[in-house]
Amino acid sequence: MTRHPVAVTAAAVAAAALLMASAGCGNGSGPAGDPATGKPASSAGASAAAAKLAPPLASRLPRLPADQPVRLIAVLAPGTATEPLRAQIERLGGRLVQRFTIIDAVEVVVPGRSVLPLAELPEVRGLELADTGTPPPS
Numbered sequence: 001m002t003r004h005p006v007a008v009t010a011a012a013v014a015a016a017a018l019l020m021a022s023a024g025c026g027n028g029s030g031p032a033g034d035p036a037t038g039k040p041a042s043s044a045g046a047s048a049a050a051a052k053l054a055p056p057l058a059s060r061l062p063r064l065p066a067d068q069p070v071r072l073i074a075v076l077a078p079g080t081a082t083e084p085l086r087a088q089i090e091r092l093g094g095r096l097v098q099r100f101t102i103i104d105a106v107e108v109v110v111p112g113r114s115v116l117p118l119a120e121l122p123e124v125r126g127l128e129l130a131d132t133g134t135p136p137p138s
Contacts, residue, residue: 049119054128057115064112071097071130072115076104080123092117 050058057072064070076085085106086096094110107130110118119127 049116052119052126066113068112069109073128073130074124075126
């Protein structure tokens with residue numbers, strides 16, 4: 001089945017909107033660890049990062065293979081610059097796929113082991129799986 005690019009973008013925007021509603025757009029004020037390495041600063045940083053995960057992602061996280069790519073929508077703090085964020089994502093072994101400016105979000109692909117370090121970045125307010133496997137409404 002081939003998806004139309006507009007339908008895929010609409011699905012990504014819808015996923016981000018659901019994330020904002022379910023995650024409450026936390027302020028990310030907890031310890032964020034070292035964004036350059038993606039290593040958590042403490043267990044408090046890991047629990048703050050876990051709080052940024054949407055429930056479907058949080059439930060799947062323990063079963064994600066460390067090296068398997070995971071496509072995510074990351075809701076960002078307003079005013080987050082794209083290029084520094086892209087560099088941080090690349091240091092985590094991932095890539096920035098698309099930037100959404102209207103909703104301050106990005107679509108990224110990172111290895112499973114980098115989901116929590118991505119959530120620890122202070123710019124990231126919430127994470128949601130980008131591909132739910134459910135086609136958008138027609």
